[in-house]
Amino acid sequence: EKANLALIVDRYKESFTSLPQGKGWLGETLYLYQGYWYPSITFISIATVMALQDTFQAKPTDIYLVTQPKSGTTWIKALAFAIVNRTRYNNKCLVTHPLLTINPHDCVPFIENEILRSKPTYMDENSTRLFATHMPYNSLPQSILDSGCRLVYMCRNPKDVLVSMFHFVNKLKGDFSHDVLKLEDAFEKFSKGIGSCYPYWDHVKGYYKASLEHPTRILFLTYENMKMDTANNVKRLADFIGYPFTKEEEDNGVVQEIVSLCSFKSLSDVNKHGKIVSGVPSHAFFREGEVEDWKKHLTKEMTHILDEITKEKFHGLDISF
Numbered sequence: 001e002k003a004n005l006a007l008i009v010d011r012y013k014e015s016f017t018s019l020p021q022g023k024g025w026l027g028e029t030l031y032l033y034q035g036y037w038y039p040s041i042t043f044i045s046i047a048t049v050m051a052l053q054d055t056f057q058a059k060p061t062d063i064y065l066v067t068q069p070k071s072g073t074t075w076i077k078a079l080a081f082a083i084v085n086r087t088r089y090n091n092k093c094l095v096t097h098p099l100l101t102i103n104p105h106d107c108v109p110f111i112e113n114e115i116l117r118s119k120p121t122y123m124d125e126n127s128t129r130l131f132a133t134h135m136p137y138n139s140l141p142q143s144i145l146d147s148g149c150r151l152v153y154m155c156r157n158p159k160d161v162l163v164s165m166f167h168f169v170n171k172l173k174g175d176f177s178h179d180v181l182k183l184e185d186a187f188e189k190f191s192k193g194i195g196s197c198y199p200y201w202d203h204v205k206g207y208y209k210a211s212l213e214h215p216t217r218i219l220f221l222t223y224e225n226m227k228m229d230t231a232n233n234v235k236r237l238a239d240f241i242g243y244p245f246t247k248e249e250e251d252n253g254v255v256q257e258i259v260s261l262c263s264f265k266s267l268s269d270v271n272k273h274g275k276i277v278s279g280v281p282s283h284a285f286f287r288e289g290e291v292e293d294w295k296k297h298l299t300k301e302m303t304h305i306l307d308e309i310t311k312e313k314f315h316g317l318d319i320s321f
């Protein structure tokens with residue numbers, strides 16, 4: 001994958017080096033492309049975005065789980081994977097459920113990684129392809145829009161996304177550098193819309209508006225709502241992606257089984273050790289898993305500024321956390 005990334009970076013170098021540049025949360029160079037910032041080297045790189053736009057082929061039966069980093073990607077991957085594969089790994093079969101041993105990121109690939117693979121993840125022509133992506137709506141490969149396939153977008157309170165990202169970056173930094181990211185610096189970048197796939201607000205707004213225009217194609221969810229009523233949102237999700245629960249399944253507690261299997265407690269217990277395929281420690285995707293954890297971290301002034309930006313950017317939109 002690394003070799004393929006180097007090839008893609010090389011192929012698109014001329015196109016992206018002339019773009020406006022900034023500095024990311026890990027000190028990496030960012031490039032501004034179609035209104036969003038992307039790094040040049042990590043998996044959601046400017047070159048992979050360009051390559052996906054040029055070459056990615058979606059199918060009408062595909063399902064895309066779209067998030068911004070730290071908005072609940074790991075959780076929605078687990079839930080959708082458990083829903084789609086529930087008859088393959090039920091109580092009666094002897095195979096251990098993959099989510100009891102494997103990180104959700106290794107169960108559902110990002111298209112940003114898929115494009116770097118020599119062999120496709122889904123070899124069976126007839127299997128439903130469940131993918132994830134962090135790409136903003138206006139930059140999605142045209143074939144995803146044209147194929148008529150379904151997209152599920154999950155967003156989260158910007159203050160919790162900021163705090164979650166701040167901790168995640170420091171966990172990653174801890175692996176290779178002693179220089180710690182300060183919350184003030186993270187806040188500054190977040191509120192200015194600088195960071196991988198940011199501005200945060202434009203990303204959310206893009207999918208929110210698209211979900212109103214195409215309600216049968218795009219389901220708009222929030223992390224907070226999913227936390228508040230996981231079972232009903234799991235049912236909504238299953239209906240939307242074409243895997244509705246039967247009455248019998250509901251009566252047999254299948255929905256609750258999926259909720260428990262994908263709960264923060266269950267997934268964080270499974271993922272205490274090891275690394276996902278891309279090399280990130282498995283435990284890095286699990287911290288608190290709570291709503292409004294930002295209250296423990298952000299100052300009054302930071303809160304006020306972020307609330308003001310959110311009020312202005314989401315003015316007239318029915319988005320609440």
Ligand code: A3P
Pocket residue numbers: 067068069070071072073074075160163164165167262263264265267285286287288289290293
């Ligand atoms: P916190 O840092 O606030 O705890 P992502 O998966 O997009 O990288 O987001 C990570 C955030 O989702 C982290 O938030 C993490 O703890 C939380 N998370 C991971 N798995 C979860 C689950 N099963 N249920 C609820 N939250 C979860």
